[in-house]
Amino acid sequence: MIQTTSRPSDTKLSQFRVKGEIPVPMLIGRLTLAAVPILLLFAWRSLDRGLPGSATILIVFAMLLSVNGIVYLISHNSTLQRRGFITMITVLFTYLAINAVEDGSAIIWLFAYPPIIFYISEAKVGVIACAGGLAAVAVLFSPLGDMAFDSPYSTSFRLTMLAVLGFEMSTCYVLDQSRRRSKLGLLKLAAEFEYAAKHDALTGLANRREAHEQLEAEYQRYMRNSRVFSVLLMDIDLFKSVNDSYGHQVGDETIVMVARTLQEQSRKVDTLSRWGGEEYLVLLPETDTPEAVQTANRIRQTIASTPIKAQGRSINATISVGVATIHGAESVDRLLQRADEALYRAKTMGRNKVCDFEGNFS
Numbered sequence: 001m002i003q004t005t006s007r008p009s010d011t012k013l014s015q016f017r018v019k020g021e022i023p024v025p026m027l028i029g030r031l032t033l034a035a036v037p038i039l040l041l042f043a044w045r046s047l048d049r050g051l052p053g054s055a056t057i058l059i060v061f062a063m064l065l066s067v068n069g070i071v072y073l074i075s076h077n078s079t080l081q082r083r084g085f086i087t088m089i090t091v092l093f094t095y096l097a098i099n100a101v102e103d104g105s106a107i108i109w110l111f112a113y114p115p116i117i118f119y120i121s122e123a124k125v126g127v128i129a130c131a132g133g134l135a136a137v138a139v140l141f142s143p144l145g146d147m148a149f150d151s152p153y154s155t156s157f158r159l160t161m162l163a164v165l166g167f168e169m170s171t172c173y174v175l176d177q178s179r180r181r182s183k184l185g186l187l188k189l190a191a192e193f194e195y196a197a198k199h200d201a202l203t204g205l206a207n208r209r210e211a212h213e214q215l216e217a218e219y220q221r222y223m224r225n226s227r228v229f230s231v232l233l234m235d236i237d238l239f240k241s242v243n244d245s246y247g248h249q250v251g252d253e254t255i256v257m258v259a260r261t262l263q264e265q266s267r268k269v270d271t272l273s274r275w276g277g278e279e280y281l282v283l284l285p286e287t288d289t290p291e292a293v294q295t296a297n298r299i300r301q302t303i304a305s306t307p308i309k310a311q312g313r314s315i316n317a318t319i320s321v322g323v324a325t326i327h328g329a330e331s332v333d334r335l336l337q338r339a340d341e342a343l344y345r346a347k348t349m350g351r352n353k354v355c356d357f358e359g360n361f362s
């Protein structure tokens, strides 16, 4: 885990799915299953009316949609499936409108386009596709369209169709925006709850529970690959006197400033946590005792040599550190106990010290 987990961005969040939301690949799959028999029915009726050309094209659309579905089932490439589906339905709806399939009544299927396109694609793509579609229908219904195609639509049908289609597209856009906003709000709330459950509110470091989780994960890695890890248990020296002399607010700021120094002096892979009041636990993956002692001393010296500025005061804080490295088949609890004993020894040796479990101190 990283030192402090930053909150995910809105763009990243919007890619998550909330419970109950139909996944886009599943929706496309269902729409394909529904569209193929309808297209085959239209094809059969076209044949019946002596329109083999139209029947053939509709069968080709049905086959292309089926192929798109089969390719997804094999490749699980949802982007390819979505792009293929959008392209095909756009061409299909254009064909239905231009060729006046089913005596021109098939153009009414155009109303299915906006909700589908807004659901399965990004809002921007939805807007562009709908605006383009409406413009294309307007051209088809214009005198220009009459010159190019032999469309059977009456003037009142054309006007009503354009008005209702425009109304439907706008409504779909508004509803889609509202859906996206509430989904993002929900995901943000969930991310905030998750962050609060894992972090300490004062310092932003991992909290004790999260530290235990990371310790357990590191322990499992150690059991698998035998790469040792170490922990540093740290405690601000004589912290009670900081509170007593300057007040709790200065005490809090001191706790935060020590946390900042820990972050500056640690690697990205280390887990920094607030273990208790003025206690911190640092988990150092793949680190043996000499390396851990070196890190602990670097942190200790930095804190000792940098006066902390809080509420206009300058405080010279020091820390004591207990170091323990996992060995053999000992448990995480035993490791923590050894770190605690080493910390206790560092305190009894006079504070501002780093002490490992063997009793070596610096």
Ligand SMILES: Nc1nc2c(ncn2[C@@H]2O[C@H](COP(=O)(O)OP(=O)(O)OP(=O)(O)O)[C@@H](O)[C@H]2O)c(=O)[nH]1
Pocket: 235, 236, 237, 238, 239, 240, 241, 243, 247, 248, 249, 250, 251, 252, 255, 276, 277, 278, 347, 351
């Ligand atoms: N301001 C502030 N004080 C805290 C917080 N958590 C614990 N403390 C205080 O930290 C002090 C810890 O003191 P002790 O554990 O007795 O030890 P110490 O004075 O640090 O002395 P040594 O550990 O022996 O060096 C107590 O006075 C607590 O009230 C906190 O979140 N904010």
